[in-house]
Amino acid sequence: MIVLKAPQHALLEALQAVAGIVERRHTLPILANVLMRKNGEAIEFTTSDLEIQVRTNATLGGDPGPWSSTVGARKLIDILRSLPGDQVVTLSAAQNKLTLAGGKSRFTLQTLPSEDFPLVNESADFGPAFSVPQKVLKGLINQVHFAMAVHDIRYYLNGILFVAEGKTLTLVATDGHRLGLAQAELETEIPKQEVILPRKTVLELQRLLKDEDTPIEMRFAANQAKFAFSGLEFVTKLVEGKFPDYNRVIPKNHKNSVTLGRAPLLASLQRAAILTSEKFKGVRLNFDPGTLRIASSNAEQEEAKEELEIDYGGDAIEVGFNVTYLMDALGNIGADMVKVELQDGNSSALITVPEQPGFKYVVMPMRI
Numbered sequence: 001m002i003v004l005k006a007p008q009h010a011l012l013e014a015l016q017a018v019a020g021i022v023e024r025r026h027t028l029p030i031l032a033n034v035l036m037r038k039n040g041e042a043i044e045f046t047t048s049d050l051e052i053q054v055r056t057n058a059t060l061g062g063d064p065g066p067w068s069s070t071v072g073a074r075k076l077i078d079i080l081r082s083l084p085g086d087q088v089v090t091l092s093a094a095q096n097k098l099t100l101a102g103g104k105s106r107f108t109l110q111t112l113p114s115e116d117f118p119l120v121n122e123s124a125d126f127g128p129a130f131s132v133p134q135k136v137l138k139g140l141i142n143q144v145h146f147a148m149a150v151h152d153i154r155y156y157l158n159g160i161l162f163v164a165e166g167k168t169l170t171l172v173a174t175d176g177h178r179l180g181l182a183q184a185e186l187e188t189e190i191p192k193q194e195v196i197l198p199r200k201t202v203l204e205l206q207r208l209l210k211d212e213d214t215p216i217e218m219r220f221a222a223n224q225a226k227f228a229f230s231g232l233e234f235v236t237k238l239v240e241g242k243f244p245d246y247n248r249v250i251p252k253n254h255k256n257s258v259t260l261g262r263a264p265l266l267a268s269l270q271r272a273a274i275l276t277s278e279k280f281k282g283v284r285l286n287f288d289p290g291t292l293r294i295a296s297s298n299a300e301q302e303e304a305k306e307e308l309e310i311d312y313g314g315d316a317i318e319v320g321f322n323v324t325y326l327m328d329a330l331g332n333i334g335a336d337m338v339k340v341e342l343q344d345g346n347s348s349a350l351i352t353v354p355e356q357p358g359f360k361y362v363v364m365p366m367r368i
Helices: 008-021 073-081 134-147 199-208 262-273 323-332
Strands: 002-007 033-039 042-048 052-059 067-072 088-094 097-102 105-112 130-133 159-174 178-198 215-220 224-229 232-237 256-261 282-288 291-297 303-309 317-322 337-342 349-353 356-363
Touching: 002 008, 008 033, 008 042, 008 052, 008 073, 008 088, 008 199, 033 073, 052 199, 067 073, 073 097, 073 105, 130 134, 130 159, 130 178, 134 159, 134 178, 134 199, 134 215, 134 323, 159 199, 159 215, 178 199, 178 215, 178 232, 178 323, 199 224, 199 232, 256 262, 262 282, 262 291, 262 303, 262 323, 262 337, 282 323, 317 323, 323 356
Parallel strands: none
Antiparallel strands: 002 088, 033 042, 033 067, 042 052, 052 232, 067 105, 088 097, 097 105, 130 215, 159 178, 178 356, 215 224, 224 232, 256 337, 282 291, 282 317, 291 303, 337 349, 349 356
């Protein structure tokens, strides 16, 4: 049976959309495969890692179904990438094998039965659907993803909290040393729902979301979240646990504040970071009326000093920060100006963006 006959780029695009979650080495060999199901003209591609499941449909010619099988996802993608983009490729099935032919090239691949593929059981109690443009969600994730914890034993920090309430969608990430919060407006009012999306899910969404106005539809259940966008259906398990009360962490009424250029501040911090030690990424910031001085040093007694003219008339404050935490935030903000609010040298700093009222970034000080 000829499963499909289509240009290389059309098949590659469908496979790449679903293959991001596939692990090359897995305890279950079939999870390295993509499940292909054909009903009539359309062919459905599904991948899973038992936590996340991604599915898309494409019409790629060939004989009408029904037909289904699974084949190694990465191998198929590697073969397709090696062929010219405009070449018509044919995928045909016989016994337990699939043959991919393009031009004078032929590849015969082993398959595993489709009935052995472990599909995710979708929850029966999804809450009401709501949507935002893809570029809005992509922007929110970009503004906070770097503050997620990595392999923290407080597993509920290894992801992003999504809170949909009323007409607001809030994303929050924290690793205990810093916290990022970004908000967007929803078109429809919905009852409060909150879920923690795992780190892998967040990074995969970041990869798949496009910078365009087409919507992404979201639905949350007690143990699952479901996303539909660009012809993809994306279902993921959630992180269980109670996320910290982020509202208590965000400082209010800091008496000292300064608004300054993001790019010059980031460039100064990047230069100062060169002379911080590998383990100890500390920089010292001295805020004085009219001037911000940045200094760093390392175990070899080397030091860097930077100075910026700023429009500041508050208290003289000396405070230490992990320079990476500051650079992460400034590197992921698209605005020209940022506002830094401080209380004293022992309190966390609040970084906001005048033109994006929904963004807040809190960073704890460190002793230097």
